[in-house]
Amino acid sequence: MSRGYRFFLYLLSNGTAKGVPLLSLYVFSKYVDLADYGRILLVIAWAGILMPLLSGNAFMGLDRSIPSRGVKASAEEIGQIFWLVLVAHAILIVVLILADQFGLAIFSDVFSYAVVYSLFSSIVFLGLQVLKNIEKPFTYFFAANIASVGTFFGVLAAFLFGKYLPWGASAEFSYIVKIYILFQVISAAYTVSFLVGLGVSFKWPGGVWRRFFESRTYLLHSFSTSIINFSDRVALSFFFEPQVVGAYAAALLLGQSVSLIQDSYHKSYAPDVMRRYSSETDSDIKKYEIRSLKRIGGLLIIVGFLVSASLCLLSSYFLTQDYSPRVDLVLLIGFGYSINGIIKFFLPRLMLVGRFAKFATAMTEGALVKLALNFVLLPSLEGLGAAISTVLSFLYIAIRVYNYWNKNYDFK
16 A cells, blocks of 8 residues: 555544544534533543553554564554553542542542543554554544544534433533543444454453563653643643633644644654665665655644644634634644654654664653643743643754754764
């Protein structure tokens, strides 16, 4: 399958994944209070932080094992990750239940929902990692969008036709979050079914906890990435009411849409590099990577600006006044995630030459920069402070990662 065809299918998949939340934003702006929207996005943010903390360190190993060994040879490894996801989340769920039974108000309802959402999202993510590495973009498209498309239509149907149901309909936070979780469960069930079809055994494989602790570098990288991507909403919730979180989340959703083309490019690009590594000389791979970087570097920034500006213009027509985001927030966030698209370009090479730890170190430093800037800027600047911290943390990471990458190439 040609790289261009893979790119198109990933673009279609990501377009659905990014477009459905934008349509959902329009629906929410009509039916849901901005504060409840902020709490819903907080659930997803907490889940984004929990996924790598509980088990995400194990996922990235698949990017190396499946392209080189095949999915059947990696079946035991995939089974280990599945059980690691299940057991780690089960332990946390038991803790939540015990805390509730003993009347300990340690965890909020937002956090409790996030744990359940994280469990099923992690199973879905496992399947997507496998599909990406065996280059099945059509199946990837279907698996990636069951939850997002189903959730959109489920929420829309609840608002439009729920009044005819015996229990009625509600635009309240808990009602909507349960719909989100329901479609993650459906998507996870589909994921397990196609993994079984690929020959993955879900018997207890042994070595699960050893795998968790031996992947410390991956844990560092995946947890740092989640801090960069999700900590701003969580930090805002410490200082302000959910309405502020909701307003920033709406701007963030528009700004992050620039990653549509970037993610599609990288999903089609990374397997090519991995495959070339086993069949071509290092000199040829270097020429290929440098040529690719020259082509996409500036283009990602330009496309990011155009996408952000276009979405700002459209949002002023389609969103209610409460939900309509500030233009400066969207453009700043879009610029930050355009830089992130360039950062991802360097990852395959650093993995192949055994310098992934350097990449993880840069991400960890960037996460610390993001956290520090959040608590310095947010109290006075609110959402603008979160956007500034996003841009500066990505700029810091880009400089650090480029320096590591350039040491291999002496690229001018």
